[in-house]
Amino acid sequence: MKKVALDPRKCTACRTCELQCSIAHSLSGDIFSAIFESPPSLSRVKVSWTPGLNVPVRCVHCENAPCLLACPVGAVEEDAADGTVQVREEKCIGCFTCLLVCPYGAVRLSFDRKKAHKCDGCRDRLRDGLDPACVSGCPTKALSFADFDEIAAKKILDTAARETAALAQAAAAAARERSSLERILEMRKEMGNG
Ligand code: SF4
Ligand code: SF4
Secondary structure (H helix, E strand, C coil): CEEEEECCCCCCCCCHHHHHHHHHCCCCCCHHHHCCCCCCCCCCCEEEECCCCEEEECCCCCCCCHHHHHCCCCCEEECCCCCCEEECCCCCCCCCHHHHHCCCCCCECCCCCCCCECCCCCHHHHHCCCCCHHHHHCCCCCEEEEEHHHHHHHHHHHHHHHHHHHHHHHHHHHHHHHHHHHHHHHHHHHHHHC
């Protein structure tokens, strides 16, 4: 099953993913018309940024989803075909129990609609052969859409590349230090001989 993966080192907190999500879920699907829609089209992803770490927070479509288990009216369902966790708006009573139990903070408040509001996995876009809107819109490629195995393999390769680069850097620094020391010793020897 494909999932959206994040590389937090690439996320600049530009919030383009939020914008693209809003547009993708607007009635018109067009940025200029979406601005004037009422109620406005809300993003289902929210970028959380701190000085050290930027994370676009969104639903990860958990197995045994706490929101699904906790919803008192059965308004949260798992799509048997693709495994995504979906809110059925027509059933939702706006109690926001799902918001309270979601461990990721992935359910957004939408008081004007009195409905739970969260990522639907961009199923319409996937049917058209597109990636989720947040992934397609990310200018730094901090978000990607891939199979679990692919994501795990890429993360392992990235870690190995980072650690190799760090080791090479440390080795180069040690070599520079050694050659400076050797130079100092040589100079001392020359001064002693002189
Ligand atoms: S809303 Fe939260 S608890 Fe529900 S599936 Fe998404 S991440 Fe899991
Ligand atoms: S807000 Fe809606 S989806 Fe969430 S727990 Fe309440 S009824 Fe269920």
